[in-house]
Amino acid sequence: xxxxxxxxxxxxxxxxxxxxxxxxxxxxxxxxxxxxxxxxxxxxxxxxxxxxxxxxxxxxxxxxxxxxxxxxxxxxxxxxxxxxxxxxxxxxxxxxxxxxxxxxxxxxxxxxxxxxxxxxxxxxxxxxxxxxxxxxxxxxxxxxxxxxxxxxxxxxxxxxxxxxxxxxxxxxxxxxxxxxxxxxxxxxxxxxxxxxxxxxxxxxxxxxxxxxxxxxxxxxxxxxxxxxxxxxxxxxxxxxxxxxxxxxxxxxxxxxxxxxxxxxxxxxxxxxxxxxxxxxxxxxxxxxx
Amino acid sequence: xxxxxxxxxxxxxxxxxxxxxxxxxxxxxxxxxxxxxxxxxxxxxxxxxxxxxxxxxxxxxxxxxxxxxxxxxxxxxxxxxxxxxxxxxxxxxxxxxxxxxxxxxxxxxxxxxxxxxxxxxxxxxxxxxxxxxxxxxxxxxxxxxxxxxxxxxxxxxxxxxxxxxxxxxxxxxxxxxxxxxxxxxxxxxxxxxxxxxxxxxxxxxxxxxx
Ligand code: SF4
Ligand code: SF4
Numbered sequence: 412x413x414x415x416x417x418x419x420x421x422x423x424x425x426x427x428x429x430x431x432x433x434x435x436x437x438x439x440x441x442x443x444x445x446x447x448x449x450x451x452x453x454x455x456x457x458x459x460x461x462x463x464x465x466x467x468x469x470x471x472x473x474x475x476x477x478x479x480x481x482x483x484x485x486x487x488x489x490x491x492x493x494x495x496x497x498x499x500x501x502x503x504x505x506x507x508x509x510x511x512x513x514x515x516x517x518x519x520x521x522x523x524x525x526x527x528x529x530x531x532x533x534x535x536x537x538x539x540x541x542x543x544x545x546x547x548x549x550x551x552x553x554x555x556x557x558x559x560x561x562x563x564x565x566x567x568x569x570x571x572x573x574x575x576x577x578x579x580x581x582x583x584x585x586x587x588x589x590x591x592x593x594x595x596x597x598x599x600x601x602x603x604x605x606x607x608x609x610x611x612x613x614x615x616x617x618x619x620x621x622x623x624x625x626x627x628x629x630x631x632x633x634x635x636x637x638x639x640x641x642x643x644x645x646x647x648x649x650x651x652x653x654x655x656x657x658x659x660x661x662x663x664x665x666x667x668x669x670x671x672x673x674x675x676x677x678x679x680x681x682x683x684x685x686x687x688x689x690x691x692x693x694x695x696x697x698x699x700x
Numbered sequence: 701x702x703x704x705x706x707x708x709x710x711x712x713x714x715x716x717x718x719x720x721x722x723x724x725x726x727x728x729x730x731x732x733x734x735x736x737x738x739x740x741x742x743x744x745x746x747x748x749x750x751x752x753x754x755x756x757x758x759x760x761x762x763x764x765x766x767x768x769x770x771x772x773x774x775x776x777x778x779x780x781x782x783x784x785x786x787x788x789x790x791x792x793x794x795x796x797x798x799x800x801x802x803x804x805x806x807x808x809x810x811x812x813x814x815x816x817x818x819x820x821x822x823x824x825x826x827x828x829x830x831x832x833x834x835x836x837x838x839x840x841x842x843x844x845x846x847x848x849x850x851x852x853x854x855x856x857x858x859x860x861x862x863x864x865x866x867x868x869x870x871x872x873x874x875x876x877x878x879x880x881x882x883x884x885x886x887x888x889x890x891x892x893x894x895x896x897x898x899x900x901x902x903x904x905x906x907x908x909x910x
Binding site: 423424426427428430452453454455457458459460461462463464465466469470473516517519520562563565566567568571575601602603605607608610611612613615618619648649651652655686687688689 | 798900
């Protein structure tokens with residue numbers, strides 16, 4: 412199956428800590444010939460901090476309604492945004508009374524439940540497809556990768572689009588572009604990075620992130636690949652703080668899967684924001700042939 | 701812990717089950733799969749979601765709502781994914797946190813965690829701007845957490861000095877952040893901010909201005 416146009420929901424970190432994920436997502440879709448139309452005037456999905464499901468549904472109804480007007484399915488590169496969009500979409504599709512209630516709050520929340528929500532990984536592998544991507548590859552990305560999936564790709568069950576214990580979508584893309592999956596990292600693929608506790612129990616968050624970085628390092632990875640900006644903030648953005656606080660040396664490059672894919676598609680590294688990752692990515696660039 | 705039956709609240713489970721996310725509480729059959737797979741148990745000794753469910757079903761309202769462990773859950777959904785009874789533990793814990801927050805606001809409980817303050821600051825920023833603004837959030841959260849503006853700013857400096865500079869140098873925060881001269885410095889605001897206000901005022905207890 413092929414897609415040629417999608418509504419794009421960048422999510423809040425796209426404007427700050429995860430700008431490289433945003434840049435690489437746009438660049439990769441362009442190269443793959445899929446047009447992204449940014450959801451006009453999009454609002455925050457509620458992240459993990461809005462705990463009341465009714466508020467989450469309302470926040471996401473507005474974004475869904477904007478995409479629905481364009482008659483486009485929504486894609487997002489952020490796992491938390493995906494989870495909130497998808498669970499809201501499911502709740503709204505199933506519950507007419509909820510839709511009516513939201514419409515009564517404001518006309519901008521008038522969503523009819525006609526579109527789908529997707530995570531970029533799902534679109535790459537299941538909609539665009541590996542064959543199509545393969546036909547556009549220009550380079551081999553000869554790196555050893557620890558593919559880290561985090562929380563919302565394989566769980567909870569209703570919104571998941573990959574295996575809960577051993578997800579594989581990112582692995583498939585990495586192998587497709589000439590990379591190698593390091594052994595002995597599988598059991599860490601879906602263990603939470605600690606991000607949700609960063610601001611309230613930073614000590615626990617640091618220990619959790621450190622464990623992932625250590626396992627990747629011991630497995631001989633050249634880099635960790637990701638599909639969520641909160642994981643990016645913990646593993647990449649905070650890596651130097653973790654090294655300092657726990658008195659360890661790690662030095663593990665962390666990149667978004669869209670950045671690796673972009674390199675294989677022959678896109679300029681700076682256009683993929685590879686100069687914006689906190690841990691230097693030059694070594695990875697040297698392995699693109 | 702000895703259970704004092706005369707202090708049990710038989711209605712507590714109904715209270716939880718009428719809260720969004722808490723509906724499936726009563727289907728728990730105490731197999732402990734949730735606790736065995738929970739990543740926090742490695743870092744917080746004694747952390748036990750199965751036990752929180754059991755105490756909730758028994759009606760140990762005060763013990764459950766004042767349990768500091770409610771506030772270290774990552775909402776990582778591992779328990780929910782593995783539960784054979786579809787109890788939706790991550791959502792049940794969320795429902796418990798919301799009941800606890802209401803009790804604190806009513807003056808009946810003191811929550812031993814800064815997390816409600818953080819969540820509230822986040823929601824307040826979202827209500828105001830429609831998007832998350834990192835700097836604004838930190839400026840609102842730290843003084844509340846530390847109890848005064850000065851202490852808050854000092855604690856924020858301590859946590860953010862290195863990280864902020866790193867993000868600034870990469871053009872992610874500060875005057876040149878966010879890919880444009882203003883984006884990283886100012887809050888990114890949506891046009892329909894009034895809708896955010898309406899959503900929080902009509903649906904959320906947390907977003908309301910005091
Ligand atoms: S896994 Fe489910 S059924 Fe088993 S103890 Fe936990 S909540 Fe109860
Ligand atoms: S959601 Fe909370 S209780 Fe459940 S496994 Fe994750 S940290 Fe543990």
